[in-house]
Amino acid sequence: MTKAALLNHRLVNQQISETVFKTPQEIVSWMVAMQAQEYAMSKWAIALRLKGVTEQDVEKAFNEGLILRTHLLRPTWHFVTPTDIRWLIGLTAPRVEAVMAFYNRELGLERNLFNKCNNLITKALEGGKHLTRAAIAAELLRSDIPLNGRQIGHVMMQAELDCIVCSGARQGKQFTYALFDERVPAAKPMPREEALALLAHKYFSSRGPATIKDFSVWSGLTLTEAKKGAASMSSSAFFEETFEGKTYILPFENPSGIFNRAVTSLSKSFLMPDYDEYGMGYIDRSAIFNPIKITPDFKRNNPVFNRMIIIDGIIEGTWQRTLKGKSLVVETFPFHTLNKIQSSALSKAVERFVNFAEHKW
Template sequence: MLTDIRLLSHQLAKPRFKSPKELVAWMGAIQAQEYAMAKWAVGTRLKSSSLQAVDDALAKGEILRTHILRPTWHFVVAEDIRWMMQLSGARIRTAFESYARSHKIEITGSDYIRGCNLLEKLLGGNNSLTKQELKDGFCKAGMEVDNFLISHFLIRAETDGLVCSGVDKNRKSTYALLEERVPPVKELHREEALARLATLYFQSHSPATLPDFIWWSGLTATEARHAIALIEGNLLEEKYDSETFYLHTSCDCKARCRKVLHLLPSYDEYLISYKDRTTVMQREHHPKAFNTFGIFYPVIQYNGRIVGNWKKDSKKKAPVVETSFFDEASNIPEDLLKKAIDYYCSFHTKK
């Protein structure tokens, strides 16, 4: 079945990897605007892990967090950040500049050059600073910026390959200079990059359609079709409900996955990386998983289907999970639910 293959592709059944870096490298990119939830998205796909292990990978620069692909935050591995940014940077920059103009936010060419020089000065020597610290540094140097302007400035600097994520400070994300954070790697020609992006997506998200790939990658329809054509020898085509799905040849098409239950974070790849989500949940339940403004909620996945919601009780210091189900008569096995909750709690407490 489609969901069985997808569970294996996503490493949500029979996970193959032990380290956060291996997992993110396999997935290609993991949406990460909710920082804490994105770390759990990595942890829930590993054989065994902890928040500390994910934090360590981020601190070492093995995993980076930046605006890439679609104009939102993603985790990527250091080796992939440059060629992915070459593919998507201009498109992301255009999207955010359009947003900035609509909110009367503007950075002149001279201001941008001055700001880049300031960034290099403030972050030089492998320094990691939060957005607030950078804002304070800009203002101290006589370049007045508010929260909107510094955010827009930093996104532009990301897409130009000047900055990326640095070492966290008290669980807060920071910025660092890309050239200091990531050793140089061999550049990919555009066609090599397109083929690589398609390979990463379909190996980790199969089965998926062309519209799914367009949505996830941010590529134009023409670019996405070309990327698929470049790796057509490594893809199979299957029809599900009259739709054409692509499967990477590395997929186990005979796989069957049962007794699989995960507490998936908000914005998890299992849902957000597809244009059509009816393959894993009934349309009538969509508003319980995401709203029309693009907000995605934490959900419960059982045997490939999205069956409910969960949340952490914010009033408790120790992780305490509350759950609810779309269909209270769904007969979710208590032992599987307890195992999933226990793993979530141990992930956040294990050293």
């Protein structure tokens, strides 16, 4: 497998080059979980993988609970669907709790307090109420549980891991919490082995080619669990390729029906959001870096995945958006001078983002 083939497969499997999906919930389901701590950019990450979807469309899906935002996998925010959230939390919560245990002890938070808070939070949210974190903290204070900013953050994360709360509809620009069972359909607990196999299947289908170590780091699971999950996948659905001495797993087919071929006629240039799965889905990200030396007059720093310009699947610069009056302005900062074809691709990528952000589809 060549570097070009590896990138082509990822662009197709991640639904960036082309997509068969039409709605935010469909793409989130395909990706199974999408990192979402930078909310505005995570909405763009969804729309990037769809056609003609605006920021308003993604916001509507979020407010209606068609996609949810919670902590799972690694201890950070992710978008998930109501169908997947239960088994994902069941599978990954123990690892997240292990990571958070030290900080909980440091903050003086223990299980009895979490249980008491969970009961009070449940009562406060019953009946379809959606409350901000500050409003929930005020409710806890009325029950003689004073919490500082860090403590309430950890209490709410534990409530997420305990399947007490998940994201509610936004109030203006403020996030809220809603009762988990009022936003998520009931389902029988999924056996751990089944959940592990399902996560592996969804990960390698949507992000392949990827290594088992990529899967382990992305999921927050141990390497042993990652190997077990990969081993449980159907050999008729996946195959292995070697690139630079590493073994990669990828699906024979994706939803578009593309089978083991290079992608030459599809879009491979775009404005990548912060923390997008095209970068964050892998521990080894070297394939998307351009080996060409950055010119001395480069104007911005190069923080990894801070709004990167992707040209032909490779990072070629960074970008930022600002509001000047009522107008959205997108500034681009290529690492080097782009040729005519690359410049045209970048202009189209900027236009696509502006259409998304200004609801021009």
